[in-house]
Amino acid sequence: MSPRLNLLAPEVRGNPYPHYAELRRTTPVCQVDPGGFWAVTRYDDVTTVLKNPQLFSSEGMRRATCPPWLEDAPFAYAMIVQDPPSHGRLRALVNRAFSAPVLNRLEPWVRRRAETLVARLPTGQTVDFIESFSRPLAASVISELLGLDTSLLPRLPRWADDLTSTSSVGPGDTQRMDEIRATVREARGYVSEVLAHRRRAPGDDMVSELLAARVDGEALTDAELVSFLLMLLIAGMETTIHLLNHAARLLMEHPEVLTRVRAEPSLMPRLVEEVLRYEPPVHGIMRVSTQETELSGVRLPAGAWVLVLLGSANRDEGRFPEADRFDIDRQGTHNLPFGHGVHFCLGAPVARLEARLGLEVLLARFGRIAPRGPVTWNHSLSVRGPRVLPVELFSR
Ligand code: HEM
Structure with a gap:
């Protein structure tokens, strides 16, 4: 029997796709390290799991993000x-906050912000993208x-790093546990203050919208608001950062695509979709089986931890012809x-x-992006992306 694949081993992390392909071909549902999760790798099995929350519960996400040492x-x-049904109640309450008018309001703002950042990017020197x-x-x-204060921005990278690494802290690493607990206290304190402020003075922002939301006369509780x-x-930020990073990496590897999209910006949505398929920022999501069940002929016991590998499903040749071609x-x-x-x-x-506008503005100024150093990868079973991305930008 071959040893279990370790998804966080450096050689796998750098390029997991040949390993996923081997699993899809030989053992489409099997246990992997770290953690002994049952990895689900084929497109059809992935959608089966995600369509059946009664069999594959999101309690798996809770176990990954709420370890016992983190009381709050x-x-x-x-x-x-x-x-x-509790998920449906929460989703109905927050749905309005993501409506088309909210997005329409956001669009010009995102463009302006991207323009400011792109104008500051230097040419002729290495920068971390x-x-x-x-x-x-x-x-x-x-x-x-969310209508938050910009003074928060410098703190966000640390918050994101700490709050997304709860599942990879070793059992004896008390120093890391203390650091994460302190960050959780700080982040909770900040968000609670924002809520109190918006209760007193509601504005035209998502937090005020969430405070006012009612379904069958019921509002979100304070604990639900803080968690949401x-x-x-954190989740909305880390994932989108890596969507932009993967786009930059792929445009460096495929300069002909950059030239084409630059000449024809209407191709941008197609570029974004293919980046999302080829290099999805989220590789794994967790579930737990609620009863004994079978998937691709493999028997899963009740209570099995399941790792749904979106990163593999998006390269499944049974669904995407020449799946490894960008x-x-x-x-x-x-x-x-x-x-x-x-x-x-x-x-x-x-x-x-955000990806469409950010890349449009970037490519309006720069006609070439070149790599300027090796990429090191983050350490998480869910989000996959580089820690630093040294590049040089050229106006043509
Ligand atoms: C490229 C960027 C993003 C990717 C790849 C991504 C990926 C995902 C995935 C895979 C899930 C499903 C998790 C599961 O089934 O357990 C999810 C859920 C969610 N995402 Fe994103 N996300 C991105 C950006 C964002 C942004 C920008 C926001 C908010 C502004 C956001 C808010 C949410 C929320 C609220 C959920 C939970 C939905 C639910 O449980 O019903 N995401 N995301």
Whole structure:
């Protein structure tokens, strides 16, 4: 029997796709490290799991984000860790905050912010694309969407790093646990203050909208509001940063695509969709089986931890012809970067809008992007992206 694949081993992390392909071919549902999760790798199995929350519960997301050592886990009441029917109640309450008018209001603001950042980018020297473009853009868009104070921006990277690493802290690493607990206290304190302020003085922003939301006369509780806002701040930001980073990497590898999209900006939505398929920012989402069940002929016991590998489903050759080819001319395929079923990403239109506008503005000024150093990868089973991305930008 071959040893279990370790998804966080450096050689796998750098390029997991040949490993996913091997699993899809030989053992489409099997246990992997770290954690012994049952990895689900084929497109059809991935959609089966995500369409059946009664069999595959989001309690799996709770276990990953709410470890026992973190008494006041930040996402404990977020909709992402809940199943129907309580999930449906939360989703109905926050739906309006993501409506088309909200997005329309956001669009000119995102464009202006991208223009300011692009104007500051230097030519003729190496810059970290994350530090100088993708992070400030994603952080300020999420702050604008929520109506938060810009003084928060410098703190967001640390919050994101700490709140997304709860599942990878070793059992004896008490120092890291203390650091994360302190960050959770700080972030909770900040969000609670914002809520108190908006209660006193409601504005034209998402937090005020969420405070006013009612379904059958019922509002969100304070615990639900805090969890939801923390989840949006962190999950909405990290994922979008990596969408922009992957786009930059792919444009460096495929300069002919950059030239084409630059000449024909109407191709931008197709570029964004193919980046989302080819390099999805979210590789894995967690579920737990509620009863014994079978998937691709493999028997899963009740209580099995399941890792749904979106990163693999998006390269499944059974669904995407020549799946390992980056091709912005693909038509009619159904990529899965935002999940599927009841938990389908609420922020998908925000992420797509931000990527489209950010890249449009970037390519209006720069005709070539070149790599200037090796990429190191972050350490998470869910979000996959580079830690630093050294590049040089050329106006033509
Ligand atoms: C490229 C960027 C993004 C990616 C790849 C992404 C991916 C995902 C995925 C895969 C899920 C499903 C999780 C599951 O089924 O357990 C999800 C859920 C969610 N996402 Fe995103 N996301 C992105 C950006 C955003 C943004 C910008 C926001 C908010 C502004 C956001 C808000 C949410 C929310 C609220 C949920 C939970 C939905 C539910 O549980 O019903 N996301 N996202």
